[in-house]
Amino acid sequence: MYTLEHTQAVSPTAVICENLEQFGGAPAKGDPDSRAIWDRDEALAGLVTILDNFVDEIAPDGTQLADERESLLWGFVNTLHMQTVRLDRAVDRLAPELKNLQRAQDGTEINAWELERIIERARNLGDRRDAFEQLRDAAAEHYRRDTGKTWRPRHGSHTSRTAQLTSAAIDARDFLRARENEKTQAHLPEGTLVAVTGSKPVENAQTICTALDHVHGKYPDMVLVHGGGPGAEKIAARWAESKGVHQVVCRPDWNTHGRAAPFRRNDQLLKLLPKGLISFPGSGVSENLVDKATQLGIPVHRIAI
Known part of the structure; x- marks a missing residue:
C-alpha cells in the first residue's frame, strides 16, 4: 500500500x-x-x-x-x-x-x-x-x-462438459435442436428413450420405482423422458437421479401456447419417438398423451397404483 x-x-x-x-x-x-x-x-x-x-x-x-x-x-x-x-x-x-x-x-x-x-x-x-x-x-x-434435491435450472438444460454428472437433464427443445446440429450432437444422451406420464398424488412410490427398475434392467442404456410434472413424474425424475439415468424433460411452454401448452407438450414429447410409454394414473392431459402414443404405434404400459 x-x-x-x-x-x-x-x-x-x-x-x-x-x-x-x-x-x-x-x-x-x-x-x-x-x-x-x-x-x-x-x-x-x-x-x-x-x-x-x-x-x-x-x-x-x-x-x-x-x-x-x-x-x-x-x-x-x-x-x-x-x-x-x-x-x-x-x-x-x-x-x-x-x-x-x-x-x-x-x-x-x-x-x-x-x-x-x-x-x-x-x-x-x-x-x-x-x-x-x-x-x-x-x-x-x-x-x-x-x-437433498438435485439443482436444475428453471429453463433449458443442465449438462456438464467438464465433469461427469450422475445424471443430466436435457430440455426437450434442446434435444430436438441438437439432433439436427452436428456441433451439439456429442452432448446428447445416447440410449433408449422411455417416456413416463402420470400426475396424480402418489402415496406408494415403490410401485413406480419397481416398474422403472424392471425397464432399466431390460434397457441398461435407458434415457427417461417425462414432463417434469408432479406425482409419478416427479418420483420418476428422482429415481433417475439416484440411478444415474439421463433425462429429457418436456415442460409445457405456457407463455407461447397458453392453456393448450400441456397438449402441445405431449406432441413435442412424442416427436422424440420414445421406445415406449409407462402410464401411471394422471389427468386428462396424461390420457391425451396415451391416446396419441397409441395412434402412433408406441407401446403403452399402464400401471395402477
Whole structure:
C-alpha cells in the first residue's frame, strides 16, 4: 500500500509500473492475454467456504432465514450457471468471424495474425466458461447435500462438459435442436428413450420405482423422458437421479401456447419417438398423451397404483 509521502516522492508513472510489476496488468480488450485462467484449487476451496459460511452463519437452522436457504442457494448456483451460458454464447458469436478469416487466408502475415488472435480469444473464453461450469457443478453439489434435491435450472438444460454428472437433464427443445446440429450432437444422451406420464398424488412410490427398475434392467442404456410434472413424474425424475439415468424433460411452454401448452407438450414429447410409454394414473392431459402414443404405434404400459 502506498502512503501519501510515498506517492508524493515518486511519479505517477513509477507507481503504475510498480503496481504492474507486483500484481500484473490486464490487457486491453481484444489483445492477447497471457494471464492464467484461474487457480482451480483455491477457487473451489473458496466457493465451499463461502457456501458453508452462508449456511452456518447467515441462514442457520432455528432461524427464519433458514426457510429461505433453499431458494437462496438455488439462486447462487443459477448465477454461476448463467455466467457459463453467457460465455458459451460469446464463443458462439466468434464462430462466424473465425469462418470468414479461415476463408480469407491468403498467406499474408496480417490475415494469419488476425486469425490467431481470434482463435486465442475463443480459446480463452472457452476456458473461462469451463472454469465457471466447474464452480457451478461444485455449488450444485453443495445445494444437493444441503437440501437433498438435485439443482436444475428453471429453463433449458443442465449438462456438464467438464465433469461427469450422475445424471443430466436435457430440455426437450434442446434435444430436438441438437439432433439436427452436428456441433451439439456429442452432448446428447445416447440410449433408449422411455417416456413416463402420470400426475396424480402418489402415496406408494415403490410401485413406480419397481416398474422403472424392471425397464432399466431390460434397457441398461435407458434415457427417461417425462414432463417434469408432479406425482409419478416427479418420483420418476428422482429415481433417475439416484440411478444415474439421463433425462429429457418436456415442460409445457405456457407463455407461447397458453392453456393448450400441456397438449402441445405431449406432441413435442412424442416427436422424440420414445421406445415406449409407462402410464401411471394422471389427468386428462396424461390420457391425451396415451391416446396419441397409441395412434402412433408406441407401446403403452399402464400401471395402477
